Amino acid sequence: MKRLSIALCYTLLFLFSLSFANGEQAEIRILHVNDFHGFAEPYKPFGSNERVGGIAYLAAKVEELRKEKPSFLLSAGDMIQGNNWANLFQGESVIELMNEMRFDAMVVGNHEFDFGPEVLKKRVSEANFPVLGANVEGLKILTPYIIKELRGAKIAIIGLVTEDVPISTHPRNIPGIKFSSPMDTVEKYVKELKNKTHMIVVLSHIGHPVDRILAEKVKGIDVIVGGHSHTKVTKPVKVGDTIIVQAWEYGRALGLLDLTLKDGKIVRFEGYLEETKPKIGKEDQKVLAIVEKYKQKMDAVLNREVGEADVDLDGERGNVRKKETNLGNFIADILKDVSKADVAIINGGGIRASIKKGEIRVKEIYTALPFDNYIVAIKLTGRQIREALEHGVSGIEEEEGRFPQVSGLTFKYSPFDKRGSRVREVLVAGRPIHLEKEYIVATHDFLAVGGDGYKAFGEAIKTSRDFSVIGGMMKGKKVVYSDSGRWLRDVVVEYIKEKGRVAPKAEGRIKEIR
Amino acid sequence: MKVFINDKAIHVLPDMTVKHALIRAGLLKEIEDSKKVYDEWGNEVGLEGALSEGIKIYVR
Numbered sequence: 237m238k239r240l241s242i243a244l245c246y247t248l249l250f251l252f253s254l255s256f257a258n259g260e261q262a263e264i265r266i267l268h269v270n271d272f273h274g275f276a277e278p279y280k281p282f283g284s285n286e287r288v289g290g291i292a293y294l295a296a297k298v299e300e301l302r303k304e305k306p307s308f309l310l311s312a313g314d315m316i317q318g319n320n321w322a323n324l325f326q327g328e329s330v331i332e333l334m335n336e337m338r339f340d341a342m343v344v345g346n347h348e349f350d351f352g353p354e355v356l357k358k359r360v361s362e363a364n365f366p367v368l369g370a371n372v373e374g375l376k377i378l379t380p381y382i383i384k385e386l387r388g389a390k391i392a393i394i395g396l397v398t399e400d401v402p403i404s405t406h407p408r409n410i411p412g413i414k415f416s417s418p419m420d421t422v423e424k425y426v427k428e429l430k431n432k433t434h435m436i437v438v439l440s441h442i443g444h445p446v447d448r449i450l451a452e453k454v455k456g457i458d459v460i461v462g463g464h465s466h467t468k469v470t471k472p473v474k475v476g477d478t479i480i481v482q483a484w485e486y487g488r489a490l491g492l493l494d495l496t497l498k499d500g501k502i503v504r505f506e507g508y509l510e511e512t513k514p515k516i517g518k519e520d521q522k523v524l525a526i527v528e529k530y531k532q533k534m535d536a537v538l539n540r541e542v543g544e545a546d547v548d549l550d551g552e553r554g555n556v557r558k559k560e561t562n563l564g565n566f567i568a569d570i571l572k573d574v575s576k577a578d579v580a581i582i583n584g585g586g587i588r589a590s591i592k593k594g595e596i597r598v599k600e601i602y603t604a605l606p607f608d609n610y611i612v613a614i615k616l617t618g619r620q621i622r623e624a625l626e627h628g629v630s631g632i633e634e635e636e637g638r639f640p641q642v643s644g645l646t647f648k649y650s651p652f653d654k655r656g657s658r659v660r661e662v663l664v665a666g667r668p669i670h671l672e673k674e675y676i677v678a679t680h681d682f683l684a685v686g687g688d689g690y691k692a693f694g695e696a697i698k699t700s701r702d703f704s705v706i707g708g709m710m711k712g713k714k715v716v717y718s719d720s721g722r723w724l725r726d727v728v729v730e731y732i733k734e735k736g737r738v739a740p741k742a743e744g745r746i747k748e749i750r
Numbered sequence: 751m752k753v754f755i756n757d758k759a760i761h762v763l764p765d766m767t768v769k770h771a772l773i774r775a776g777l778l779k780e781i782e783d784s785k786k787v788y789d790e791w792g793n794e795v796g797l798e799g800a801l802s803e804g805i806k807i808y809v810r
Contacts, residue, residue, distance in 0.1 A: 271796070282797060283781045318798075346800075398800070404765040443800050444789065466768075466796030467789060485796040612763070685762055685774040694774055698761040720765045 261498045262387035265305040266437070267298055268483055268491040270312035270463025273347070274322020274330055275486035276527045278514035287514055289487045292527055294512045295337050295520035297490050301510075305494065306386045309338065312463030312482070313345025313397060313441035316359060317721065319486075320602070321530060324537045326351045327359050329530040335364045336522050341382055343395035343439040344369045345463060346404045350721030353411065368395020368439055371421035374413040381425055383433055389497050392433040394425050397441045398464060405721040418442050419453060426456040434500045437461060444469065444482055451478035458502055459493065472507040479505055488512055538599035543732035546739035549591040551604050556584035557635040559746065563587060563604065564641025566740035568678075570731050571724075572643040575613035575717040577678035579644035579664055581624055583688045585637015586680070596738075598729055605725035609680035612693075613717035616677045618669040620692040621645070622662055624677075627690055630655040638688040640746070643678075645669070648747045660749065676716055680724055754806045768807060769797040777809050785809050 278290035298309060315334065316327025327348075334342070344367055348356055353375065360367045360377045369378035381394040396418040402410060422438055429436055435458045440447055443465035451460060452475055462469075462482035469482040472493055479502070483491030493507035550561040564584060572580035589604045616624070628640030629649045648660040662669040669675075679693060686694035696714040732738060751764045755775045762770045768787055772778045781787065787795050790806040 271798070273798070283784050400764065443802055444793065445802050445805055464800045465789075465802075466799030468794040468796075470793070473791070484794075485798065681763075681766065681770060682773065685766065685770045686776075687773045694761070697763060715763060718763055718765060 261496055261503070262389045263305055263494065263496050264386045264389065264391075265301065265307040266310060266459065266461065266481075266491075266493040266495070267301060267307055268310045268312060268461045268481065268493070269294070269487060269489075270441070270461075270483055271314045271345070271466050271485040272311070272330065272487050273314055273318025273485070274316065274327070275319050276321045276329070276333065276530070279486070281488075289512050290514040290519075291333060291487050292519035292521075292524035293514050294487045294490050295333075295523040296518055297510055297512070298337060299520060301490075301492060308340045308384065308386065308391075308393075310393070310437075310439055310461050311339055311342035312439055312461050313343045314347045314463060315342060315345065317347040317350045320534060321527075323723075323726070324534055325530060326355045328362065329526070329533075331359050331362045332530075333523055333526045335362075336526055337520075339363075339365045340384065341366050341368055341393050341395070341439060343367070343441050343463075344372065344378060344397050345441040346398055346401045347721060349401055349405045349409045349413075352409045353413065368393065369397055370394050370425055371396055371399065371416045371418050372413060373416065381429065383429075389435060390433040391435045391437060392425075392429040393437045393439055394422060394429070395439045395441075396422060398443065398446075403718070406719045409721065418446070419450060422450065422457065423454050426454060430456050434497060435459070435495075435502065440464075443467075444480070447480050447482070448475050451475035451480060459495070461491070461493075468509065470509050472505060481507060483509055538597065538602065540598050541595045542598055542601070542729055543596045543735060544737045545591060545593050545596050546737060547741075548593045549604075549738075549740065550742070551587040551590040553588075554635065556587045556641065557637060557639045558584075558632050559639075559748070560641065560742050560744075561587075562740040562742045563590065565643065565742060565745060566738065567605070567724075567728060568641050568643035569740070570728055571611050571678040571680070574727060574731075575611055575676070575678040577613045577644070577676040577717070579621065579642065579675055580678040581621075581628070581640050581642050581683070582679060583628075583637050583683055583690075584639040584641050585688060586682070587641070596732055601728050601732070602725050605723075605728060607682065607724075609682050609724045610720045610722060611678060611717065611724060611727065612681050612684040612715070613676050613678040614684060614693055614696045615674045615714045615716060616692055616696055618662075618664075618671040618673050618675065620696065621664075621669060621675060621677060622659060622671065624690055624692040625649070625659045625662065626656055627692070629658050636688070638690065642745055646745045646747070648749045650749050652750060678717070681718075681720065751801065751803050753801050753804065756808055757806070762801065767797065767801060768795055768799045771801060771807070772797070772809070780809055
């Protein structure tokens with residue numbers, strides 16, 4: 237009986253294949269996600285109290301929809317980096333669940349490079365599906381395109397990633413790897429594939445606005461399944477002859493695109509986003525088991541000892557917001573060292589807890605530095621540094637989070653003077669600051685864009701034009717370092733691991749005077 | 751990189767996201783108060799969404 241069923245299935249598949257070849261219709265379904273970033277569990281988005289997402293719920297929906305039509309499940313990139321559930325395992329957890337969900341293909345996103353080339357190669361080798369990257373040179377493990385057959389229709393899927401990867405990840409992550417123009421690349425492959433296939437799908441990690449330009453400029457693309465801009469394209473849009481879709485972010489939605497093909501053309505399409513709502517009992521049990529397994533492993537990783545503190549590290553709210561503390565100094569020193577800056581300025585409000593003397597565990601660093609911030613270094617004049625420090629001490633009465641913790645400089649201030657005129661005697665490396673001279677100042681992305689009211693960095697960014705990649709690192713007139721692929725807390729974890737023991741001091745970098 | 755929020759020009763680094771542009775424009779608080787961000791075609795965009803040169807986004 238089983239043999240008979242299998243034979244019947246093959247006969248039906250053969251007939252479908254034959255019928256499409258004979259000019260009849262074929263109906264296929266594309267299911268898609270993008271920018272998952274390891275958000276395996278339901279979460280509350282910023283500004284909302286509603287729990288959304290949850291990959292086990294999304295996976296159950298995939299299975300339900302797969303039963304209705306022959307389907308592909310595709311990912312438009314940025315899957316393995318972001319949330320701790322992914323980062324603590326360098327994305328291994330995500331690949332395991334993607335294998336369980338039987339993805340057909342994914343394109344590499346810019347954040348897939350954040351753990352370095354060796355980790356990426358390992359992740360790709362673990363995947364039971366091809367990982368695409370047509371415009372990536374120097375990484376042989378990636379495939380430019382695949383041709384899949386569904387209901388007799390031959391479908392090419394070409395993968396494209398933003399050519400801006402070198403400005404969004406550290407150069408150590410992409411040695412010898414080049415990213416060419418998505419436009420030129422896809423043009424070349426469309427020419428090569430258009431006579432060999434019935435339909436061309438571009439799996440794109442270049443962002444929705446650029447997808448639209450691609451559709452306008454390159455003829456012959458039937459569908460663009462997009463990512464990178466985290467865009468909620470609720471209904472497929474058509475630009476020229478190309479259908480464009482994108483499914484928001486973090487597994488909050490599953491994209492569905494139904495296509496009817498006839499004589500090698502799409503004669504009908506419709507689609508929507510199925511938003512993921514966590515409803516107990518509606519999970520895919522196998523995917524849920526993977527989520528739970530890594531959750532337990534996360535606890536073990538977070539409890540791992542990374543080094544030892546010979547002193548209590550002071551991150552108390554009442555201290556980091558009104559005076560120099562040894563933990564503030566320690567973190568500011570790391571920023572300065574890592575980015576090879578002259579000085580570092582961070583906001584005390586970014587430090588959320590102390591770490592007790594003794595063994596330092598990963599979770600203590602994560603608790604002290606809970607925000608997803610990364611290191612940026614910008615050239616500021618001495619005058620701008622002084623202005624930044626004035627701003628930093630201007631909210632001391634209210635214990636505002638802007639109070640500066642610094643490295644590479646010392647200063648005195650009087651909280652009794654009026655706001656804006658409190659700072660005295662700023663020294664950089666022991667010498668009086670030159671107001672007109674430029675110094676490299678390390679900070680994090682939040683302050684760099686003017687968070688906590690720090691205008692000086694924002695002004696420097698405004699005047700920093702003509703960004704380019706020099707020596708593998710993004711450089712502008714004013715910006716000398718930016719590593720958006722590594723959270724500050726992870727940099728601190730690595731730093732402590734390397735040092736083993738730490739004993740930072742509050743050593744008089746910031747002095748209150750009358 | 752120059753982007754536009756509610757038709758006002760904002761400068762951010764090329765690898766920065768919608769969230770950074772909102773901080774720069776002093777509008778992140780509005781998202782906390784339940785407003786959302788949309789692109790010029792009316793699609794909602796996530797806070798970590800990538801920006802591109804000249805993009806127009808709106809908070810409402």
